[in-house]
Amino acid sequence: MPDIMDVSGSTIVVVDDSPVSSMLVSLILNKHSDYRTVRVWDGQSGIKKAREIKPDLILLDIQMPAMNGIEVCKVLKKDERTRDIAVIFVTASTDNETLKEAFESGGSDYVRKPVNKIELLARIKSVLLHKKMEKKLMEEEKLNGVLEMAGGICHELNQPMQVVSGYSELLLMDIAKDNSAYPYIKMIKEQTDEMGSITKKLMRITKYETRDYIEGSRIIDIDKASSAVE
Amino acid sequence: MSKKKILVVDDEKSIRDMLSAAFTKEGYEVHLAENAEKALEIVKEKSIHVMFLDLKMPGMNGVELCRKIKKDRPMAIIHAVTGYASLFELADCREAGFDDYFTKPVNLKQLYRAAEIAFEKIERWKKR
Numbered sequence: 201m202p203d204i205m206d207v208s209g210s211t212i213v214v215v216d217d218s219p220v221s222s223m224l225v226s227l228i229l230n231k232h233s234d235y236r237t238v239r240v241w242d243g244q245s246g247i248k249k250a251r252e253i254k255p256d257l258i259l260l261d262i263q264m265p266a267m268n269g270i271e272v273c274k275v276l277k278k279d280e281r282t283r284d285i286a287v288i289f290v291t292a293s294t295d296n297e298t299l300k301e302a303f304e305s306g307g308s309d310y311v312r313k314p315v316n317k318i319e320l321l322a323r324i325k326s327v328l329l330h331k332k333m334e335k336k337l338m339e340e341e342k343l344n345g346v347l348e349m350a351g352g353i354c355h356e357l358n359q360p361m362q363v364v365s366g367y368s369e370l371l372l373m374d375i376a377k378d379n380s381a382y383p384y385i386k387m388i389k390e391q392t393d394e395m396g397s398i399t400k401k402l403m404r405i406t407k408y409e410t411r412d413y414i415e416g417s418r419i420i421d422i423d424k425a426s427s428a429v430e
Numbered sequence: 431m432s433k434k435k436i437l438v439v440d441d442e443k444s445i446r447d448m449l450s451a452a453f454t455k456e457g458y459e460v461h462l463a464e465n466a467e468k469a470l471e472i473v474k475e476k477s478i479h480v481m482f483l484d485l486k487m488p489g490m491n492g493v494e495l496c497r498k499i500k501k502d503r504p505m506a507i508i509h510a511v512t513g514y515a516s517l518f519e520l521a522d523c524r525e526a527g528f529d530d531y532f533t534k535p536v537n538l539k540q541l542y543r544a545a546e547i548a549f550e551k552i553e554r555w556k557k558r
Contacts, residue, residue: 351514355486358513358534359442365535366448370455396535403514403533 204336207328208234210256215246215272216290217264221313225259225290228317235324243267247275250282256328262291262302270298270305277306286327290315343405346420350402357399365392401426433459434549435476439469439495440484440511449482452538458545466490466498473499478506480548482541485512485523493526500527505555507548511536 212235216222222239229237238253240246243264250258258276262269269289276282289302289310302310308327311320368389375382404426411421436458438449443464450460461478463469465487472478481499485492496508510523510531523531530544 355514359445362513362534362536363442363444363448366452366538369538370448370452373455392535393537400533 204332205329207256207325207332209236210328211236211238211253212257212259212324213237213246213249213253213255214239214259215241215243215249215264215269216259216261217241218261221261221290221315225315225320228315228320229324232317232321233324243269243272246272247282250276250285251279254282255285256331257286257288257324259288259290259324260307262289262293262298270301273302273305273307284331286331288323288327346425347405350405354399354403358396361392361395361399365389365396368392398422433457434545435459435461435478435480436545437461437463437469437472437476437478437481439463439466439481439487439492441465441487442484445484449541452541453545456542456545466492466495469495470498473503473506479503479552480545481506481508482511483508483528485510486514493522493528496523496526496528505552507551509541509544509548511541 212229214222214225214229214237216225216239219241222241226237226239229235238249238255240249244267246258246260249255260269260272264272269291273287273289276285276287283306287307289307290313291298291302291310292313293299294312299310308330309323311323368385371385372382372389375385401422405420405422411419411424413419434457436453438446438453438460439462440446440449441464446462446464450462453460461472461476463472466489469481469483473481483492483495487495490498492510492512496510499506499508507529508527510528511534512532513534520531529548532540532544
């Protein structure tokens with residue numbers, strides 16, 4: 201069973217115009233963690249890289265020329281492709297107003313420069329875990345929504361199916377097998393039973409599994425979603 | 431010889447009518463109720479020992495109805511017939527006193543067998 205506390209292997213983009221700061225952060229992460237790091241040197245490149253590789257986290261310097269970290273964060277949070285990426289600001293600033301702006305732009309945390317190895321790793325892990333739990337909660341809520349809907353649909357469908365199935369079965373008891381209508385009524389009964397097995401699968405849904413549908417959309421895969429993990 | 435009596439309780443008229451036709455065809459005398467309150471009235475007036483109850487009904491649900499019937503008639507053999515199994519866990523139904531549990535759509539032959547077994551049991555209990 202996957203360890204919910206495991207965030208190793210996460211991808212982090214480091215956005216910093218200072219080669220020295222960027223190198224220091226990268227060295228800490230490479231030496232003391234399993235995170236995969238990618239370094240860029242300015243805000244625009246940071247946005248481009250984020251859209252391209254969808255990292256788990258961005259370490260974002262605030263003081264950068266052309267586009268500062270707060271402006272970068274605002275752009276990332278407005279874009280649905282990148283809004284869910286966690287951002288930790290890295291800053292030499294001790295100014296509370298700057299920090300307030302940083303959090304208001306959508307940042308999850310900050311570390312001060314010069315970075316402290318223990319603090320940096322702890323804050324990164326904390327933010328990544330929080331994101332992971334948030335994602336899990338959203339998936340559970342999605343699943344609960346699907347389960348509720350599935351249950352309601354099942355109950356509504358099973359009633360008319362019971363009526364059709366029952367009357368078909370009664371007809372099959374009354375008419376001779378060589379009656380021309382017999383095979384049609386038998387097919388109605390069999391297909392109704394098939395529909396019944398589909399609603400029974402729906403009622404066994406335990407996880408949110410989807411498959412391709414049409415034009416890029418996806419629908420729930422009833423067989424995968426209802427198969428139990430032994 | 432009087433016919434064996436069955437009570438069917440379901441808030442859906444089409445289900446009541448279909449099960450009435452089904453059990454009548456097998457030679458039973460079928461009594462119908464659209465809700466739990468009506469079912470309790472029938473049970474009070476008539477000597478009926480074999481019942482098929484829907485679980486999800488407006489007002490009193492089938493599980494609560496089963497508990498009430500079993501309190502006064504512990505020998506009654508009561509079957510659950512439900513359109514949505516997960517709402518009512520099997521264990522809760524057994525604890526309430528249901529003797530068996532079917533998920534719609536259920537084959538009539540299964541219900542016939544259940545009724546047959548129920549009446550066999552009652553005959554055997556009467557003779558002891």
